[in-house]
Amino acid sequence: MNSQTAQGGLVLSNIYFNYSSTMLRLTNTDVTWGVQTLSFDLVKNSGPNWRLYTEATSNLVISACDTDSGVASGSLCFDKTNPYIGIGTFSPSKTLHVNGTILGTA
16 A cells, blocks of 8 residues: 655545644545545544534445445444434435344443
8 A cells, every 4th residue: 555645644545634633634536435535524622522524515424344345234324414314224314214223221
């Protein structure tokens, strides 16, 4: 894997990391991932908290994927156009979708 510094960050095979003490921005320009670009920011708020931001027009999907095929075995989806969180599904709606069991602990 090639790496070099560029634009105030680190480049790893078309993945750009720009960082400061309060923000980490990741941008992927490798079209072999199935997307033209992927960009998100980790932004530090007051205290120990960090927030994950995507572009205003983008949904955020966090997936557990097979590293070879890229097939998601489970996902958490945040739809920016309506109040929706999906677990294990990519189908946007205003309902919490759960494919499986919800387990609550006391």
